[in-house]
Amino acid sequence: MTAAQVAAAAPSELQAPPVSGNLVVAGVGGQGVILASNLISQVLLDAGYDVKKSEVHGMSQRGGTVVSHVRFGPEVHSVMLEPGSADWIVAFEWEEGLRALSYLKPDGVALVSTEQRIPPAAMLDHRERALAYPGLGDVPPGVVAVDTFAVAGDAAVGAPVVAQTVLLGALSTLLPFPSEAWQSAIGTWVPPKALTANLTAFERGRASGARVAAGESGVVAGVSPNGSAAHESRSSRAEAGGIATAPEGAVERLVPAVHIERSWCKGCDICVAVCPEKCLVLDKFDVAVFAHPQRCTGCGLCAWLCPDLAIDVGLVRDGGAGGRSS
Amino acid sequence: MSQQLIQGNEACARGALAAGCTFFAGYPISPSSEIAELLARELPPRGSVFIQMEDEIASMGAVLGASLGGRRAMTATSGPGFTLMQEHLGYASLAEIPCVVVDVMRGGPSTGLPTSPAQGDVMQARWGSHGDRATIALAPGNVQEVYSLTIEAFRLAETLRTPVAVLYDEVIGHMREGVVLHEPTPEELGRRTAPRAAFSPTFLPYEPDENGVAMLPDFGRGYRFHVTGLMHDERGYPTSDHVKVAELLERLERKVEPAVAAVPPERYRLEDASVVLVAYGIVARTARAAVDLLRREGIRAGLLRTRLLWPLPAPALTEVSSSAELVVVAEMNRGQWALEVERLAGGKTVLAPYLKAGGSVITAEELAGHVRRLAREGVAVS
C-alpha cells in the first residue's frame, strides 16, 4: 500500500488481519527504538502471531544508529529482513528513516519523524558550511513525514522521547488491531510515570494517522513539503538572537569574549554549571550559548572544564565587530 | 667464501644481523632461545637494541613500536609464544608495520613437546590471528637457507610493509651445517619506502602505490600521522565504511602476493615424475632421499620442496597436481598444509598425504614405504 493509498483508505477499511508482515523500527540511541519495537511485538504477540525481533545497536549510548526488525506471521524463522521486504517502517529520526528505506517494499509505508538528530560527524566541514544531512525538501515516495513534536504537542514537553509515540499511533491506523490492544501494550512497556503522556501522544498520533487517511498531505503536521527552512539544526546560528550586541562606539579596551564551537558541543551542561556568573545556557538543541556576555569576567573556567574542547575564552578589543570574521 | 659450521638458530641470528636488524625483543622459549642469546651478545656492542620483555605479547609490541621508530626489528619464539603474539601479528598486518617473527616449531598443542620437532604451527601462521589476515610465512629447509631466508624475510617485510614469519622446526634450529654467510646486496636487503617531500598536512599515510604498498615514514622525523588497529581510511583515521574496509582487506591480501615469485620452490627430479612428494622444512630433506630410493626401484618419483608456506605457492602446486598421478604431501602434523594442497588440486590427481605428529622426524624409508604400499595397492604409479 502506497502512502497515497493510505491517504485514500480509512482505518476502518483495514480490518482484515494480514497473514504475515515485516516492520523496521529505526532511530538513534535514546529515542526508545527498542522499547517501541518491543511494544509493537507485544501487540502482535497478543494478536496471536509468532513474532521475531532483532536489535542492532552498538554505539547507541552515543547517539548511534539503532535498528530493530520485527517479523510476524503464523510461524517465523528468520529474524533479519532482506532489503525490499518491509511492509512498514517506523523511524524516529529523519535520516535514519531514509537510511532504512532500502528495506521498504515498493508498496510499503514508511512513517518517518521529521525530528533531526544530526550527528556531529555530519557537521565537520565548516569551510564549505556543508551539512552532510538530508533535507526535508524531497519526501521520497512511500514516506509519510510526521512532525512528531507538533502532533504530540504538550504531551512531549519535558520528555521529548514521548513525541515518538505519535508514530505508534499513526502505525496503529495501518494495522487492524483495536486501540485497546495498543494501550495495553503501552501500559506493559512504558514506565508508569510516563504512561499518561505516552497514551496522549499515541491518541494524537492515531488521530493524525486518520488525517493522513482522510487525504491530507503526506506531511502530517508542521512542516511544509519543501520546508527545510522551517527546521533549525544544531549547527544553525539561530540561537544567537538571544545574544546581546556589543556596545557601539566603545573606546578601545579589552573585554572577555567566548567562542563556542557549536558542532563540537555535546550539551553536557558542565560549563553552564561551573560559570560563576551564569553567562552560559543550553539552547533548545542542548548546545551551550554565550547568552550573557556582559556578565563574563573571562575567568576561563568553562574552557578548562569543557570536555568537548568546544570553548575558547580570550580578551578582545571592545567595540563591536572586532575579533575574528571567519 | 669459506664455510662456517653453525647451528640453525645461529644462522637465523647471523642472517638477521646481515639483514640490518637493529632491534630484537623476545622472551625465552625452547627451542628458539639461542637466537635471543646470540643477539643479546651481538646487538648491544653495535649500538643496537636487545631487550628481554616480560612475555611474548610485550615482545611483539616492542618490536612493532621499534619498527615504527624506523628500526628493522624482529623477535623469535616457539609455538606457545607464537600463540601469544597472534593478536599483535594481526595488528601489524592491518596497521602495516614491517617486522620479522621466527617460530622454531615444537610439538603441541599447549606446552606439548618442548624441543621435539614438529610442523604444527603452519595453520597458526596463517589463521592464528582473528579476522582475514594476509600473511607471509617462509619455511627454510636447511641451515644455509635459514640464513638466506631470514634476510629475505626482512626484505619482504620492509618492502611490502607487513609482518613476515619464518617457520622451521627444532631439528633445523639445532642442526649444524657448513654455511656461507654471504653479505647481502642492497637488492637483497630491500628497504621500506619513505616519503621524500617535506611533510604536508595533506599527507596520506595509507595511500597505496600501484603495488598496494603505502609509504612509511619513521615516527618523529617530521611526519605526523596516526596508526591504529581500527579499520582506517587513507588518512589512517578510523572508518566503518563497509566499502573502504572491504577494499582495505582486499588490498592487504593482494599486497603479499609478490612473495610467491620471490621465494620459488625447489624442483627435484620432477621432469618425468609420476609420483610427486611435496614437503617443506626438515621433511623435505628426507623426502629427497625417499625420491632417490624410489627412483632406484623404478618408481618415477620427484620432489617439490616449497620454501614458502603463505601465501600459498599456487602455480607450482597446480602444476604438479595436473602432471602427477600421485601427490604425497609429507608433513609433521595431522595434516595442515596437505589439506590446502588438496583444495588447490581440486580432484585433478590422487592425493595420499603422509602425516606424522608425535615428535620424531619422518624418515626417508617411511616415506618411500608409503609410496611403495600405494603402488602395490594399485593407486596410480606406473
Added chain:
Amino acid sequence: MTLESLKKTPTKGPPPRGESPATAGGTTLPEPPPSAEKRLLRHGMMPHMLCPGCGHGIVFEAMLRALASRYEQLDDVAFVAGIGCSSRVVGYIDACTLHTTHGRPLTFATGLKLARPELKVVVVTGDGDGLSIGGNHLIHAARRNVDLTCVLFNNEIYGMTGGQLAPTTIPGAYTSTSPQGNAESPFDAARLVEAAGATYVARAQSYRTREFEDLFLRALDHKGFSFVEVMTDCTEYFGRTNRLGNGADLLFSQARVEPAIDADLAGRSTLKEVRSTPVRPVLEMGVLHESSRPTLEESMKLSGAGS
C-alpha cells in the same frame, strides 16, 4: 569520502570555525582567537567521540594545554595508547600517534623509546587497559625505568564496552557486571607503580585541571618512568548506573572529597543510598613519589638517551 576528496581536505591546520555569531541586530559579537592548544589538534577528526560530560575530555584538553605551553608543534613527541575511551584521545592529537591493542601500549612505547631515545614518548592508558589486561606491562615498564610518561585516566569503569567492572571500581559500586554491587577491592594504581619502581608518581583530578597540567609537565620533564594517575568521571555508565547525576554533578563531587564524607560513606551498605554525596574515597593528590636512578636507555648506553 573519496580518495580525491581526502586529498583535498587537509587533515591538519588551523581550527575551522562555525558560522560567525550574528546577533539579532546583525552586528558581530567579538570572537576570541582559538586557544593555543587548538593548534595541536587534528581538526579533521573532531569532534571527539567521548560522551557528553566525559571527564576524559577535560583531561585531554588539559594535556593539550600543557603541551602547547611547551611545544609549538609536536614533531618530537609521540603518543601511544591502548584500547578504551581514554586511549582514543591520542587520535585527536596532531603528532605521531599510535593506537595499539588492548592493554599493550607500554610495550609498543618501550620499543619505540629504545628505538628512538631522542623522542619524547607519552603513553595514554585507562584503568582497564593499564591495570587489568595491561597490568603486567605497567609494573615492568616501571621496574625498567624506561623514560616514558604514562598518563592513566582512571574512571573506575570500562566505558567503551558498556560500563563493566574495572580493577579500580570502588567496593559496592554498581556496574553492568556487578549488578549486586562490586564485591572486590580496587588497586591503588599510583602506589602499585611506585612499588614497582617508577621514579615519578603523581595523582590528579579532572576537576583540578591546572594542578593536573603542572603534574603532567613535571612528568614530561622527569627522566625515567613517570606516572600520572588522573581521576576522571564516566558520566554515561558510572554516573548513570550509580545515579550520581550528570557530568557537572560528578565533577563537583570531586571537589568535595573530605574525610567526613568518606567516613559517612563507609557506613552505607550500598552506593544507591548515598545518591547525591560524592562516592570517591579520599585519595592523596599531587606528587606522591619522586626519585632518581638511571633510565633503561642510559643503562643500555643507547645514543640519544637522556637528551
